Amino acid sequence: MSINATLIGQMITFSLLVWLTMKYIWPPIIAALEERKVKIAEGLAAAEKGQEEIKLAEKKAKTVLKEAKEQSAEIIGLAQKRANELVEESKLQAQKEGERLLEAAKAQIEQEMLQARESLRKEVSALALRAAEQILKEEIDKAKHQDLLNRTAEQLG
Amino acid sequence: MASEGGATGYIVHHLTPLSVGEGFWTLHLDTLFFSAVLGGLFIWFFKSVAERATSGVPGLAQNFAEMIVEFVDTQVKDTFHGRSELIAPLALTIFCWVFLWNAMDMLPVDLLPMIGSLMGMEYMRVVPSTDLNGTFALSLSVFFLIFFYSIKVKGIFGFIKEMTCTPFGPWLMPFNLMLKVVEELAKPISLALRLFGNLYAGELVFILIALLPPVVQPLLGFPWAIFHILVITLQAFIFMVLTIVYLSLAHEDH
Numbered sequence: 001m002s003i004n005a006t007l008i009g010q011m012i013t014f015s016l017l018v019w020l021t022m023k024y025i026w027p028p029i030i031a032a033l034e035e036r037k038v039k040i041a042e043g044l045a046a047a048e049k050g051q052e053e054i055k056l057a058e059k060k061a062k063t064v065l066k067e068a069k070e071q072s073a074e075i076i077g078l079a080q081k082r083a084n085e086l087v088e089e090s091k092l093q094a095q096k097e098g099e100r101l102l103e104a105a106k107a108q109i110e111q112e113m114l115q116a117r118e119s120l121r122k123e124v125s126a127l128a129l130r131a132a133e134q135i136l137k138e139e140i141d142k143a144k145h146q147d148l149l150n151r152t153a154e155q156l157g
Numbered sequence: 158m159a160s161e162g163g164a165t166g167y168i169v170h171h172l173t174p175l176s177v178g179e180g181f182w183t184l185h186l187d188t189l190f191f192s193a194v195l196g197g198l199f200i201w202f203f204k205s206v207a208e209r210a211t212s213g214v215p216g217l218a219q220n221f222a223e224m225i226v227e228f229v230d231t232q233v234k235d236t237f238h239g240r241s242e243l244i245a246p247l248a249l250t251i252f253c254w255v256f257l258w259n260a261m262d263m264l265p266v267d268l269l270p271m272i273g274s275l276m277g278m279e280y281m282r283v284v285p286s287t288d289l290n291g292t293f294a295l296s297l298s299v300f301f302l303i304f305f306y307s308i309k310v311k312g313i314f315g316f317i318k319e320m321t322c323t324p325f326g327p328w329l330m331p332f333n334l335m336l337k338v339v340e341e342l343a344k345p346i347s348l349a350l351r352l353f354g355n356l357y358a359g360e361l362v363f364i365l366i367a368l369l370p371p372v373v374q375p376l377l378g379f380p381w382a383i384f385h386i387l388v389i390t391l392q393a394f395i396f397m398v399l400t401i402v403y404l405s406l407a408h409e410d411h
Contacts, residue, residue, distance in 0.1 A: 002183070002289075003289060003290060003293060004178075004180070004181050004182065004183040004184070004185070004290060005178065005181060005182045005183060005184055006176075006183070006184050006185040006188055006189060006288065006290035006291070006294075007290040007293055007294050007297070008294075009184060009189050009294075010188065010189065010192060010285075010290055010291050010294030010295075011294040011297065011298055013189070013192060013193055013196055013294075014250075014254075014294055014295060014298050015298065016196075017196045017199070017200060017250050017254060018243075018246060018247050018250045018298075020200050020204075021200070021203070021246040021247075021249055021250045022242065022243060022246040022247070024204055024207060025200070025203040025204055025207045025246065025249070026226070026245060026246040026249065027207075028207040028208070028210045029203070029206065029207050029210050029222060029223065029226050030226065030230070030245075031210070032210035032211060032212045032215075032219075032223075033212075033223060033226070033227065033230075035212030036212040036213075036215075039212055
């Protein structure tokens with residue numbers, strides 16, 4: 001129960017312990033704690049920023065989507081209009097072409113008819129001439145053939 | 158064990174330190190040995206953590222050490238507003254060391270003394286805080302630090318002025334000085350005696366319980382041990398907090 005030299009020994013031990021703690025224990029642990037604090041703060045800030053960015057991106061995506069929708073609607077409208085126009089145009093053209101073709105066909109038919117008539121006439125004339133020749137060769141009996149000649153001439157005229 | 162020289166003999170035997178030397182130069186070997194071992198344990202554990210300290214995910218040991226360090230750091234920051242490299246590590250050392258001293262109280266009272274007697278040691282007192290030398294070593298070291306910081310912060314004249322001119326002004330100088338001396342001396346004495354008294358009494362109760370019949374012992378020993386978990390932690394905490402308070406007072410200029 002008495003105070004004695006143990007006191008001095010204990011004080012030396014105590015000083016040694018405090019010195020060791022001060023030098024080797026406290027600083028690294030506190031440094032680790034501080035570093036972690038900073039890391040956590042940074043992480044939280046980054047997370048918050050990320051969330052904000054997501055919100056912003058969502059907003060942006062919505063606007064872009066809306067714009068795209070509007071644009072596509074516009075494009076579809078234009079395309080429909082253009083298609084209608086094209087249909088109308090081609091209809092008109094087809095009609096015109098048809099008319100033109102019809103006209104051409106008619107003209108050709110007319111021409112061919114005229115040609116045929118001409119060639120027929122030529123043939124008939126040739127035929128008539130040959131017949132006349134032959135008849136002439138065999139001495140025409142005027143009295144006898146008057147009637148035939150007359151008829152031929154009538155036909156030719 | 159109770160039979161050796163009756164109950165009184167048993168108690169006295171348990172509270173007698175293993176000592177060498179005469180008079181003032183007596184050394185309590187058990188106190189010195191156990192406090193050194195416990196101090197080594199403390200340093201070893203915290204050093205191993207400090208070496209592997211990472212700011213990433215802490216392991217179990219690091220978590221535990223960090224918990225204690227942060228607890229101490231909070232106490233220091235709450236009370237002490239200056240900047241000091243010493244106070245926080247000092248508080249950590251005091252808290253852990255005193256706690257470990259006190260925790261020796263939780264070991265069965267006869268366990269280590271029995272092993273000691275097998276090794277030929279007649280006496281053994283395992284709780285260093287039941288030795289006044291142990292508690293006074295701490296409180297006197299704190300007292301010297303108070304002295305040191307008072308003079309360092311206020312200057313030698315500031316310190317003398319504070320000792321002589323407060324609280325009643327320069328005209329009551331001797332009275333002031335007397336008050337101040339008592340005040341300053343009361344700090345280490347109350348620190349040391351509080352810890353000593355609590356742990357000595359606690360150990361004494363454990364020894365008394367050990368004298369009871371074996372059937373009754375757990376009935377009383379168990380609640381007392383649980384209660385003592387609180388006491389040993391609280392006493393370590395009080396010692397630490399008062400140290401911080403005294404040192405922050407020493408840093409303040411009145």
